[in-house]
Amino acid sequence: MTLPGAFLSLLIAVVGALLVGPLLDTGPRAVIDQALFSAVLIAAVVSVRRQRGQLIAAAAGALVAVGLGWAALVTGDDTIVLAWLLLTVLFLGFVIVSLLGVVFRTRRVVTDTVLGAICIYFLIGYAWGHGFAIIELRRPASFGGLDEAVEPGRLHALIYYSLGTLTTLSAGDIVPLTPPVRTLSVIEAATGQLYLTVLIARLVGLQIAESSER
Template sequence: MTHTNDKTESDEDLSQMIIGIGPCTYLLLLLIGLILVFPYLEEGILPRTLLGVLFSSVLLVGAFAGPQSQRGLILKLGLALLGIGLQWAALWTGNLATLNLAGIAYTASLAVSISGVLRYVLKRGRITADKLHGALAGYIMLAFAWAFIYALTELDAASSFGPALLDFTQPGTFFKLIYFSFTTLTTTGYGDIVPLTNHARSLVMIEEFTGVFYVGVLIARLAGLYPSPSPR
């Protein structure tokens, strides 16, 4: 009877940790939604505008995800607003130099947001649904950050990735790098997009072990945070 009760309580705890709602939950849902709708919002002014709104929302929600100090919030919000401003300037002017600056600002903003989310997730205390959702949101943001790094690399040195030339004036190009980043981070590696230069290969290797390290450390830390069942 005791074993049955323990299993029931364990199942209830697990369900509460999965279906709860918090700031990181909204960030996770926004990121997943962005991935799903991205292919449908690549052509035309209105769809691209909506895509810009979604990217801007990711930076803003990421800035407020998890508890933080006032100084940390100001830094995150400042980088987010800088990235958003440059993004909209690049969207309306079509200037590649502005797009390059926007990519740098986005990468920095995502990196700071990932750092804040991880500090929140790995903080000592009870594991909640919001922390689990933050862990997954951080992983997805990591893939997006690397996609921006690859885009900056390709803009700086054309044909760093292939086999076909990546033309950022054509719709769907950046989504290919997001896809490539996810397959690299998860070490799936389908091989349809590959790094062609040693510089690009070095970045890919760093992302590969970053993904493995993220998952390994996170699992170990969350396992350590999980409370042991109290003796009866």
């Protein structure tokens, strides 16, 4: 089970981090961005099913990821940045799998089911965005049109590219230049389409089954 309103809190945190960061052209943008992303990680912990093992693993992962993120922001050390990115991808992957279990095991379509499904979609984009950041950090110039350094609080361009790829609505202003990035971009685009197809089929099936039982 999840806490009441947990999916709504996570969705607000995710959308808030996406919307607020790009509006901050001056001032401590990186600090605010990192604070918003830390809120996403904390909200993700709350949304995970309340089984003791899952909750402990999620809380530990989020705590270390948040700590590494702030350490990377302060020091700018590439090793710490890489560790932060790797752990964040693993943590988001764990949360996504946990939430998939909640959404696809439900027997009734309720508001929380829909909110959870939307959260998963955004988190997939976040996870791939951080994955792309790992590649860009290790192999600079893997993307064309990227004007931000790979560091905490400055990943909006890659998350923007990731969500554009996931939804297959990319504007084309950021382009993959190396074979690994191109391959991963194709896989992400396919993942987004398959997820939506399976999700819609599942929710429609549940709705039909529920209607036939009335």
